[in-house]
Amino acid sequence: MFCYQCEETAKGEACTKGGVCGKSNEVADLQDQLIYILKGLAAVNQKARDTVPENPGLKTRLINALKRNQQAKEGEPEDYIDSGFMEEALFSTVTNVNFSATDFKNWIQDAYDKREQLKSELQAHGVGLNDLPQAASVKPAELGDIDSVSILATENEDIRSLRELLVYGLKGMAAYAYHARVLGHKDKDIAAFVDRALVATLDDSLSVDDLTGLVLECGSFGVKTMAMLDEANTATYGHPEPTEINIGTGNNPGILISGHDLKDMDQLLKQTEGTGVDVYTHGEMLPANAYPEFKKYEHLVGNYGGSWWQQKTEFEKFNGPVLMTTNCLVPPGDSYSNRVFTTAMVGFKGLKHIEEKEDGTKDFSEIIEMAKQSRPPEQLENGAIPAGFAHNAALSVADKIVDAVKAGQISRFIVMAGCDGRQHDREYYTEFAKQLPQDAVILTAGCAKYRYNKLDLGDIGGIPRILDAGQCNDSYSLVVIAQKLAEAFELDDINDLPVSYNIAWYEQKAVLVLLALLSLGVKNIVLGPRLPAFVSPNVLNVLVENFNISKNTTVENDLERLL
Secondary structure: OOEOOOOOOHHHOOEOOOOOOOOOHHHHHHHHHHHHHHHHHHHHHHHHHHHHHHOHHHHHHHHHHHHHOOOOOOOOOOOOOOHHHHHHHHHHOOOOOEOOHHHHHHHHHHHHHHHHHHHHHHHHOOOOOOOOOHHHOOOHHHHHHOHHHOHHHOOOHHHHHHHHHHHHHHHHHHHHHHHHHOOOOOOHHHHHHHHHHHHHOOOOOOOHHHHHHHHHHHHHHHHHHHHHHHHHHHHHHOOOOOEEEEOOOOOOOEEEEEOOOHHHHHHHHHHHOOOOOEEEEEHHHHHHHHOHHHHOOOOEEEEOOOOHHHHHHHHHHHOOOEEEOOOOOOOOOOOOHHHEEEEOOOEOOOOEEEOEOOOOOEOOHHHHHHHHOOOOOOOOOOOEEEEOOOHHHHHOOHHHHHHHHHOOOOOEEEEOOEOOOOOHHHHHHHHHHHHOOOOEEEEEOOHHHHHOOOOOOOEEOOEEOEEEOOOHHHHHHHHHHHHHHHHHOOOOOHHHOOEEEEEEOOOHHHHHHHHHHHHOOOOOOEEEOOOOOOOOHHHHHHHHHHHOOEEOOOHHHHHHHHO
16 A cells, blocks of 8 residues: 555655555455556546547547447537546545445446447457557456566656646546536546546657656646636536524434535435425535525525544534535444445445436435434534635625725635645644734635634624635636636735735545646645645745645744735
């Protein structure tokens, strides 16, 4: 085992004897094997993309083959490549998504089957495959014996660093693309880039400069992917509205839904309506309370608890069943594991999994029946917290914000987006928020907000001093807000705005958000609580020289330089 893809990696270097996240050596190795065979699938996908436009007969053959295997639906003839599978498989390897060796063995076999089917169809039409990399021919049983599967097989530290940085950005992109796809939004250019970038990590002829360019291009496609997801969410559920979200509890039994998937949230609310069961959000699902389509459900009571790492305490006290829709699962305790359900890519040995049916729906009746027999949740706190300040809501008061800046009422916006984590040094972000001057406003998205979103920081002329744009993928809203402010102040450079960036990271979706900001030319980002272990000293120097990116230090020092 060698894994260093998240912020909590052991000793800040790598997990080599079981993951800090809880995954086993076996699962870590299977994830590496899956990534490798996906690179081979990506190479075959590229071959199909290059060949099919020039060969209408081959296109028809591929489409028919895919439809026979239910990989493409009627009315989607462009899907002769199963990009949805690539997104799901990459998403499964994000930190705290899936801990099941069986699931990864199945994904590896599925990737192999899809790759071989596509190769067979290409060969049947006379397409040569001799130029494909080893990853495009390896069999599942051989993966454990191939040195190149290992991260450390790339001996040059800088090349390895850039390859892994690119792969982790692609994992984040796949997660956001998946959420958009389940709502009917997809983009062929994004899917093609994912394949091209995966294949590039196998190409020993690419230099540090070549890979650096691909990493920044990944950031550009990250912006495009987050914009697509924003469109998917808002077109389906409306634009989030400024909302005071209840954090207390009611007297009815409840279901707790955690993760990120709004479609799962939608189906659960519909199926629980009129049952006497309340629904509570948890973790990154908190922003769902601000969507108009969800606010109409009276049994959506509010948010229960805080960040993902507090699950062992909060799930225990909730008393009712819990539905994990995406990443952020902590290996559950024995006392409540029988109440935790998973769906989509999430998996853990012994937990009940809710599968999607052929029509795209899910049956949550077992969870609902369990909830009816459960005690109401134990109250952890009371009151309300503000949310729903995505770009549409924020820009509706843009004139007010601009006037407040010009009048000197607002001196600075501090972007404090990203992830939360369980380590003690994360208290830095709470203290940073507390010590900000009264004329500074926090722009946030992601679960990092749980370090300060329950502080009473007040407002500035009716503008809350914490503007919560939503989930980590809603960091796109912060980009839109910054760009619109730059237009309002007639600035050509986004870095001339009174905006500073103090970003917390944990996993691969946050890596993509960082790359997205860099691709937009944002400089002077402070990152913490630790710099990524997968960034080599030379790669870090490139980031410092070009973007002046730096690690956070102390609250006092960082306040001085960011203000």
